[in-house]
Amino acid sequence: MAEFTTLRAANEARQKEWDKGAKIDLSYRGNEMAGETGEACNIIKKLERERLGIVGSRATLEQLAEELADVIICVDLIAMSVGINMEAAVRSKFNVTSEKVGLKTRLAVPL
Numbered sequence: 304m305a306e307f308t309t310l311r312a313a314n315e316a317r318q319k320e321w322d323k324g325a326k327i328d329l330s331y332r333g334n335e336m337a338g339e340t341g342e343a344c345n346i347i348k349k350l351e352r353e354r355l356g357i358v359g360s361r362a363t364l365e366q367l368a369e370e371l372a373d374v375i376i377c378v379d380l381i382a383m384s385v386g387i388n389m390e391a392a393v394r395s396k397f398n399v400t401s402e403k404v405g406l407k408t409r410l411a412v413p414l
């Protein structure tokens with residue numbers, strides 16, 4: 304999951320450009336993530352609308368991919384702001400859940 308490391312480095316670099324005074328706080332980040340999650344949910348609603356044959360605006364999987372990417376970026380920004388290692392957190396939580404529900408699939412620790 305080296306992608307987490309790459310994303311974190313890019314988020315750190317971009318935030319220095321974007322928030323020069325480092326004014327953005329955890330509350331802002333939480334609202335940002337909720338907003339992006341809502342955007343993803345709205346796309347899902349429109350995809351489901353098409354599947355159900357209900358009139359109204361439509362959306363595409365490409366739009367869903369963009370919004371899901373925004374959510375992941377926001378999650379990493381929150382983790383960055385409070386010093387959470389997302390790779391370790393995802394691995395741990397994935398494996399705890401597998402253990403809890405009796406499934407054998409685990410995320411391995413990289414060599």
Ligand SMILES: [Mg+2]
Pocket residue numbers: 339342369370373
């Ligand atoms: Mg978005």
